[in-house]
Amino acid sequence: MIAGGGLAGHRIAFALQHEADVTLIDPKNFFEVPMAVPRMLVEPDRAREAVIPFADFLPKVALIRGSFQSFRPGFVRTDSGEVPFDYLVIATGAGYSGELIKASGGTAGERSSGLREWAERIRLANHVLIVGGGPVGVEVAGEILEDLPGKRLTLAHRGDALLPGLTPGPQRYALELLRKRGAEVRLGTDVLCEADVVLWCTGSSGGAGRIAVDAHLRVSGAENVFAVGDVTSLPEPKMGLWAGKHAAVVIQNLRRLVRGVSVKAVYHPATDSKTMLVTLGRRHGTGHLPFGDFTNSWFARQVKSRDMFIGRYRKGVGL
Numbered sequence: 001m002i003a004g005g006g007l008a009g010h011r012i013a014f015a016l017q018h019e020a021d022v023t024l025i026d027p028k029n030f031f032e033v034p035m036a037v038p039r040m041l042v043e044p045d046r047a048r049e050a051v052i053p054f055a056d057f058l059p060k061v062a063l064i065r066g067s068f069q070s071f072r073p074g075f076v077r078t079d080s081g082e083v084p085f086d087y088l089v090i091a092t093g094a095g096y097s098g099e100l101i102k103a104s105g106g107t108a109g110e111r112s113s114g115l116r117e118w119a120e121r122i123r124l125a126n127h128v129l130i131v132g133g134g135p136v137g138v139e140v141a142g143e144i145l146e147d148l149p150g151k152r153l154t155l156a157h158r159g160d161a162l163l164p165g166l167t168p169g170p171q172r173y174a175l176e177l178l179r180k181r182g183a184e185v186r187l188g189t190d191v192l193c194e195a196d197v198v199l200w201c202t203g204s205s206g207g208a209g210r211i212a213v214d215a216h217l218r219v220s221g222a223e224n225v226f227a228v229g230d231v232t233s234l235p236e237p238k239m240g241l242w243a244g245k246h247a248a249v250v251i252q253n254l255r256r257l258v259r260g261v262s263v264k265a266v267y268h269p270a271t272d273s274k275t276m277l278v279t280l281g282r283r284h285g286t287g288h289l290p291f292g293d294f295t296n297s298w299f300a301r302q303v304k305s306r307d308m309f310i311g312r313y314r315k316g317v318g319l
C-alpha cells in the first residue's frame with residue numbers, strides 16, 4: 001500500500017508493480033513533474049507530457065482515488081473506509097501555498113485545463129506579482145521574463161537574498177539576471193503591490209517533516225511501515241532530489257521483505273547540503289553542486305532548463 005503517488009510514491013509503485021500486489025491511494029489521478037510547473041505557466045502544452053495519469057504507467061497497480069488518513073496494524077484509514085496492507089509506504093509530501101503551483105486533487109484533464117487558464121491570465125496581464133523568492137518564485141519569474149518580454153513583473157521576497165539555502169554567488173547571479181531582464185525585485189518586504197495576477201510561490205505549507213524514520217526509512221515503532229520524501233522529519237532540505245533517493249532505498253528494502261529477508265538498504269540524510277539547480281528561462285540557470293557554484297548556462301540547459309526534467313521522469317516510468 002502506497003499513500004501518495006508524487007515524486008517518491010509513483011516511483012515505488014512503478015518499480016514494484018510486477019513483483020507484488022500494489023495499491024496506490026492519492027486524491028489525484030495523475031503524477032505531475034513538479035519541476036515543470038514554472039514552464040507550464042508560459043507553455044501549458046507541456047502538460048501533455050508533464051501531467052501523467054497513473055493509469056498510463058501503473059497498469060498493474062490498484063488505484064484508489066482518495067486520502068490516506070492514518071494507520072493501525074494491518075490497516076490504513078482512508079476517507080472512504082479501511083483498507084488492509086502487509087507493507088505501507090507513506091509518501092504524502094507537503095502542502096504548498098497554492099493550488100496553482102501544486103494541485104491537491106483532481107484529474108489530469110482538470111489540471112491541464114487549469115494550467116492553460118492561468119497561462120492565459122498571465123499572458124493577458126499588464127502586471128504580474130510573484131510572491132516568494134525561493135527557487136519556485138525565481139524560476140517562474142525567469143520563464144515569464146523570457147517568454148513574455150516587456151511584461152511588467154514584480155517579485156516580492158521577505159528575505160534579504162533570493163534563493164534562501166543556496167550559496168551567495170548564485171543568489172546574486174539570479175538577482176542580477178532577473179533585474180537585467182526588467183523585473184522589479186523587492187527584497188526584505190511583506191508589502192505587496194497591486195497587480196492583475198498574483199502568483200503565490202511561498203513554499204511548503206503545514207505537514208512538511210512530520211514523520212520520524214529510522215536509517216532504513218521505517219516509521220519509528222512500526223516495522224512494516226515506511227515513510228519517504230517531504231513528509232519525513234529527516235534533517236535535510238525538502239527536495240525531489242532526496243525524495244527520489246528515499247524511494248530507491250525503500251524499493252530495495254521492500255524487495256527484500258517480499259523475498260522474506262530483512263531490510264538492509266540505509267539512507268544517509270543530505271544534512272547541510274546546498275545542492276540546488278535553479279533555472280532562469282530555457283537557456284540559463286545557476287546553482288550549487290558538490291563541485292561548487294555554477295552559473296554556466298550550457299550546463300544548466302543540458303541538465304534542466306531545456307525540458308525541466310520532463311524527459312527524465314517520463315523515461316523513469318517507461319514512457
Ligand SMILES: Cc1cc2nc3c(=O)[nH]c(=O)nc-3n(C[C@H](O)[C@H](O)[C@H](O)COP(=O)(O)OP(=O)(O)OC[C@H]3O[C@@H](n4cnc5c(N)ncnc54)[C@H](O)[C@@H]3O)c2cc1C
Nearest residue numbers: 004006007008026034067068092093229230239240241243
Ligand atoms: C513547482 C515546484 C518545483 C520544484 N522543483 C524542484 C527541483 O527543481 N528540484 C528538486 O529537487 N525539488 C524540487 N521541488 C520539490 C519537490 O517537488 C519535492 O521535494 C518532492 O516532490 C517531494 O516528493 P514527495 O513524494 O515527498 O511528495 P510529492 O511529490 O509532493 O507527492 C505527494 C503526493 O501525495 C499525495 N497526497 C497528499 N496527501 C495525501 C493523502 N492524505 N493521501 C494520499 N495521497 C496524498 C499528493 O497528491 C501527491 O501526489 C519542486 C517543488 C515544486 C512545487
